[in-house]
Amino acid sequence: MSIQAETSWMRWFPPANWLADYRASWLGADAIAGVTLAAYAIPVSLAYAGLAGLPPQIGVYGYLLGGAGYALLGSSRQLAVGPTSAISLMIAGAVGILAGGDAARYGQIASLVAFSVAVLCLIAWLFKLSLLVRLISDSILVGFKAGAGLTIIMSQLPSLFGVAGGGHNFFDRVIKLAGQLGDTRPLVLGIGVAATVLLLLGEKRLPGKPVGLAVVALSILAASAFGLAELGLPVTGPIPTGLPTISLPTFGLLEFDDLFPIAAGCLVLAYVEGVSAARSFAAKHGYALDVRQEFLGLGAANLAAAFGHGYPVAGGLSQSAVNDAAGARTPLALVFCSATLALCLLFFTGLLTNLPKTVLAAIVFSAVYKLVDIAALARMWRISRIDFYAAIIALVSVLFLGILQGVLLAAVASIFLLLLRASQPNIAFLGRQAGSGRYSDRARHDDVEPLTGIIAFRPETSLLYVNAETIFETVLAALRTSPDVKLVACDLSASPFIDLAGSRMLHDLHQELASRQITFCIVGAHAQLRDLLRADGLADKTDSGDWMRTLDSVLSNRKPQASI
Numbered sequence: 001m002s003i004q005a006e007t008s009w010m011r012w013f014p015p016a017n018w019l020a021d022y023r024a025s026w027l028g029a030d031a032i033a034g035v036t037l038a039a040y041a042i043p044v045s046l047a048y049a050g051l052a053g054l055p056p057q058i059g060v061y062g063y064l065l066g067g068a069g070y071a072l073l074g075s076s077r078q079l080a081v082g083p084t085s086a087i088s089l090m091i092a093g094a095v096g097i098l099a100g101g102d103a104a105r106y107g108q109i110a111s112l113v114a115f116s117v118a119v120l121c122l123i124a125w126l127f128k129l130s131l132l133v134r135l136i137s138d139s140i141l142v143g144f145k146a147g148a149g150l151t152i153i154m155s156q157l158p159s160l161f162g163v164a165g166g167g168h169n170f171f172d173r174v175i176k177l178a179g180q181l182g183d184t185r186p187l188v189l190g191i192g193v194a195a196t197v198l199l200l201l202g203e204k205r206l207p208g209k210p211v212g213l214a215v216v217a218l219s220i221l222a223a224s225a226f227g228l229a230e231l232g233l234p235v236t237g238p239i240p241t242g243l244p245t246i247s248l249p250t251f252g253l254l255e256f257d258d259l260f261p262i263a264a265g266c267l268v269l270a271y272v273e274g275v276s277a278a279r280s281f282a283a284k285h286g287y288a289l290d291v292r293q294e295f296l297g298l299g300a301a302n303l304a305a306a307f308g309h310g311y312p313v314a315g316g317l318s319q320s321a322v323n324d325a326a327g328a329r330t331p332l333a334l335v336f337c338s339a340t341l342a343l344c345l346l347f348f349t350g351l352l353t354n355l356p357k358t359v360l361a362a363i364v365f366s367a368v369y370k371l372v373d374i375a376a377l378a379r380m381w382r383i384s385r386i387d388f389y390a391a392i393i394a395l396v397s398v399l400f401l402g403i404l405q406g407v408l409l410a411a412v413a414s415i416f417l418l419l420l421r422a423s424q425p426n427i428a429f430l431g432r433q434a435g436s437g438r439y440s441d442r443a444r445h446d447d448v449e450p451l452t453g454i455i456a457f458r459p460e461t462s463l464l465y466v467n468a469e470t471i472f473e474t475v476l477a478a479l480r481t482s483p484d485v486k487l488v489a490c491d492l493s494a495s496p497f498i499d500l501a502g503s504r505m506l507h508d509l510h511q512e513l514a515s516r517q518i519t520f521c522i523v524g525a526h527a528q529l530r531d532l533l534r535a536d537g538l539a540d541k542t543d544s545g546d547w548m549r550t551l552d553s554v555l556s557n558r559k560p561q562a563s564i
Contacts, residue, residue: 064338070298091311144395298315492523503533506533
């Protein structure tokens with residue numbers, strides 16, 4: 001095998017890299033991390049499965065199979081993969097409608113969605129679509145997470161109060177819950193509030209410890225000892241013993257038009273959340289994260305989950321933080337986690353029969369309340385109102401439309417925000433700094449000397465179809481206030497790229513200036529820009545020798561004509 005082929009094979013199969021460097025001392029650390037992650041995963045996965053509207057063991061299957069699948073092809077060494085709160089609620093909202101009240105069909109569709117996510121991951125990997133998914137801006141993501149957090153919390157409050165709840169979106173749920181508060185069951189609320197307090201205190205005082213598992217164990221002991229189920233406390237009931245059966249999902253349940261939006265929404269959400277978490281741990285531990293490879297890791301995780309009758313899984317910051325804090329050195333920790341969960345499914349599911357559902361609601365609440373990042377929203381308000389408004393649009397969209405429609409709208413809003421910013425570039429009109437050959441923006445530096453008979457401008461952006469007209473009109477507006485101009489210089493040193501619309505704008509600007517007997521020159525263009533401008537014929541209209549020169553070297557040869 002050639003060196004090139006061997007390198008390529010190792011790139012697409014990350015264990016070949018980290019196993020080659022594996023140290024014996026890491027084995028114990030990975031084993032401890034895996035067991036600790038399993039202790040965290042058991043209560044959380046049970047709660048998230050309930051949030052998704054699926055039997056509790058399905059959540060455990062997600063960690064069991066999804067983690068093992070990711071360990072084979074994922075490039076992060078600390079990322080933990082399993083059910084997440086946002087995807088669970090997305091499944092509940094989207095699949096519930098399509099299943100039509102049929103529980104068996106519901107589970108089959110959820111598995112089919114996981115399989116579809118795996119297929120989309122492979123397509124995204126083949127076509128290198130990581131850039132497209134990363135188009136969701138941080139501000140949009142903050143708003144989306146806040147909306148998702150509020151929606152998830154509202155979906156769990158009925159279980160916390162012991163009432164039926166209901167509703168199709170956040171506001172509908174608020175109205176229905178308000179009308180049912182008179183039916184609150186004190187026993188359910190008391191246990192739920194106590195569990196929430198213990199979870200929040202444990203998070204603060206014992207970070208990285210499996211506090212959730214301790215709270216679950218305590219609640220089961222209390223419910224069993226005092227016969228609380230007989231007093232009306234809702235519990236999970238018997239959970240099937242044994243490992244999931246492995247089989248293909250049931251195909252043909254949905255038309256492509258129904259399936260694709262759900263799978264695409266899950267993919268976008270899973271990839272953005274997973275890569276964001278994985279990047280932070282890669283930076284912390286000093287290794288490179290392959291964002292394209294993450295499509296394969298995520299795809300393998302969802303394929304494994306689908307074969308085990310699970311629903312879509314993703315990497316998340318909370319579970320990954322537990323994995324990292326417990327000392328995980330490689331993805332082998334996920335294998336140890338899967339082995340631990342397998343033992344629990346084989347021998348200990350009977351212990352979970354009396355687990356109060358209100359405790360699961362408390363676990364969900366304690367896991368997602370931090371999604372509502374008030375500090376980040378306040379920072380946007382102070383620094384960038386456009387980012388703040390974008391975040392609020394994403395937040396409100398999720399509250400009104402739900403998780404699936406919210407994430408798809410967030411993706412569209414991110415692209416729109418990107419285009420909006422690109423369409424309103426800063427165009428610096430330059431003046432000379434006294435005693436030097438440097439030029440600065442006259443709007444920012446009062447001490448620069450005005451040029452004489454010359455307008456020099458620098459677009460501080462790429463010249464694209466979305467901003468070409470704005471740049472053209474801005475330069476003409478400057479000409480209207482400067483009637484004695486003899487030379488207009490366009491400094492492209494801050495423009496990394498130009499498309500055909502941008503080049504056409506320069507043609508039009510040259511033509512407009514020529515009609516006014518004004519010379520037009522282009523300076524500071526790097527090689528890629530010069531190639532495109534030359535191919536588009538601008539060398540016939542402007543002095544191409546100026547293109548790679550600095551503004552000062554060009555203007556120093558021009559004699560003053562008139563003061564502007």
